[in-house]
Amino acid sequence: MSKHSMGLSKILTASITVVGLGVLTSATAVAAGPDGPDELFSPFEGDAVEVHQLDMQKIVIEERGQHIAVPPPQPDLSLLGDVDNFAAQPSADPDKPSELPDHLIQIGEVVQYKDVALGLQQVSPYPTDAYAEKPGNEYPRKHTVFLNFNGGVLIKGADNSAINKSSLARHNEMYPGYGGSEANALAKIQAVTEDLSPLGVRVMYASRPNQTVPYTMCMIGGSWTDTTIDSPAGGVAPGTDCEARGQRHVVYAFGDSASSTISQEIAHAWGLDHILGFDMIMSYQGSGNKDFASECRTLCEEQCQGPGTIGCRLTHEKYCGVGSEEQWDYEELGFIFGTNEEDTEPPSVAFISPEDGAMLDAGSDVSVQVDVSDNYGGYGWKFTIAQDGEVVFDEVDYDRAATWALNKLPAGVYDLTIEAEDHNDHITTKTITIYVGTEAPATTGDSDSGDSDSGASDGGTSDGTASAGDDDDDDDDASAGSSEGTDTAIDTMGDDKGCGCHASSSRTGGTATLALLAGLMLFRRRRS
Ligand SMILES: [Zn+2]
Incomplete structure (x- = not known):
């Protein structure tokens, strides 16, 4: 009758379509992979950026203020409405043409690399050396999932959750927020958190992770017409990133x-394909409380979505055997993320070059090279440049190059800061100072006291003054300034990102959070 029921029936139709595929077609034997696609590739390893070239003349003078990252807004679950209004949310025009990138194809609910679907290429089960050698890519690696219930303006391009960039986004359009209630959202959050709890993966929802740390974002709400796919689906994820080489995916x-x-789409982004089984998250079959497979289970290719859609077959074979046509969810995810033990060690940061206190002529070039490491992979870092106390550059090193060429430096005193972050809110910063066209102060013995913990007030303020020593509101972290330059880190629990925003049960405060969620579950309105 109304928009309400129309919206709902559309959603039901979509999910029935998807489930029907699994039910109607009996289990047919899946043909072995395409014959001899001997070309293996790794589509999600990113561009091999060795050095970031920074024109300091532009950054400091002509484009001053334009090279400071502005993070997306923080979430607010209290903005969610009443469950009765669920279907009333505006949705994109269903007649909009598909705008999938040329190299992608939708097969059922799966978006796949065309060449993989056609059997022309297979995805390499092993990363290239160039990828493996980049810091932060180590396995196992801790990770974060951000469940986004508030929507936001997305931009189209290679996935980067930190800047709302998605290969499946309609460019510059508003993706709607979730139409259900906050209690409903919290019930989903709790269930997804439980699904991922054996792994080294935390779930965030009440605050958004810093841009520095790589995370998978799931947009919850909206409809398939709000993405660029061309036919209905219950959800969609970028296809075939075997063993999650990319760490900043956006799924729907x-x-x-x-x-x-939700859990299935997230795991698709990490390279899991569909399997059979009514109790399996990665299956179209069944409903209710499902789980990732804790043993090898039969892959579901043709009967689920069509031939050529098991993009990570060679990877699954590492865990279940060549020719097995099976997938072992937890073993594969465990390789990527490890288990849920707490990460107690902060990242370490050191400058390889230049030397702290270096003096240069105005207009000269300098190479900045850093060494960032941690006990688990998955960490990230950003580079901040302040000239005479004012930040002129503040960007995450998404390419993990860890090397910047600062060209044509205008005169000034420069504080160069690397801030590294892991998935347990440990933030380590290291600052050095260089003097360009100006003398260093006479007594420089103290100039290396730049290891400061710069608080976690990263939530959107790019207020020009993030230079060392500008710690605004650190409360309880006692130890700053080991002049060795490593491991000066803080735990931002209790700061503005405090507990309640992370649902991971492995964290302090997790118990209380889960208890709260369990309480809210009681009030969850039952949907049929
Ligand atoms: Zn799926």
């Missing part, structure tokens, strides 16, 4: 998706 769970759909 449309409408009032079940929590198992």
Whole structure:
């Protein structure tokens, strides 16, 4: 009758379509992979950026203030409405043409590399050396999932959750927020958190991770027409990133998706394909409380979505055997993320070049090279340049180059800061100072006291003054300034990102959070 029921029936139709595929077609034997696609490739390793070239003349003078990253807004679950208004959210025009990037193809619910679907290429089960050698890519690596219930303006391009960039986004359009209630959202959050709890993966929802740390974002709500796919689906994820070489994916769970759909889309982004089994998250079959497979289970190719869609077959074979046509969810995810033990060690940061206190002529070039490491992979870092106390450059090193060429430096005193972050809110910063066209102060013995913990007030303020010593509101972290330059780190629990925003049960405060969620579950309105 109304928009309400129309929206709902559309969603139901979509999910029935998807489930029907699994039910109607009996288990047919899946043909072995395409014959001899001997070309292996690794589509999600990113561009091999060795050095970031920075024109300091532009950055400091002509484009001053334009090279400071502005993070997306923080989430606010209290903005979610009443469950009765669920279907009333505006949705994109269903007649909009598909705008999938040329190299992608939608097969059922799966978006796949065309060449993989056609059997022309297979995805390499092993990363290239160039990828493996970049800091932060080490396995196992801790990770963060951000469940986005508030929507936001997305931009189209290679996935980068930190800047709302998605290969499946309609460019510069508003992706709608979740139409259900906050209690409903919290129930989904709890279920997804439980699905991922054995792994080294935390789930965030009440605050957004800093841009520095790589995370997978799931947009919850909206409909398939809000993405660039061309036919209905319950959710969608970028296809075939075997063993999650990319760490900043954006996936979608449309409408009032079940929590198992949310978990399935997230795991698709990490390279898991569909399997059979009514109790399996990675299956179209069944409903209710599902889990990742803790043993090898039969892959579901043709009967689920069509031939050529098991993009990570060679990777699954590492865990279940060549020719097995099986997938072992937890073993594969465990390789990527490890288990849920707490990460107690902060990243370490050191400058290889230039030397702290270096003096240069105005107009000269300098190479900045840093060494960032941590006990687990998955960490990230950003580079901040302040000239005479004012930040002129503040950007995450998404390419993990860890090397910047600062060209044509205008005169001034420059504080160069690397801030590294892991998935347990440990932030380590290291600052050095260089003098360009100006003398260093006579007594420079203290100039290396730049290891400061710059608080975690990263939530959107790019207020020009992040230079060392500008710690605004650190409360309880006692130890600053080991002049060795490593491991000066803080735990931002209790700061503005405090507990309640992370649902990971492995964290302090997790118990209380889960208890709260369990309480809210009681008030969850039952959906049929
Ligand atoms: Zn799926």
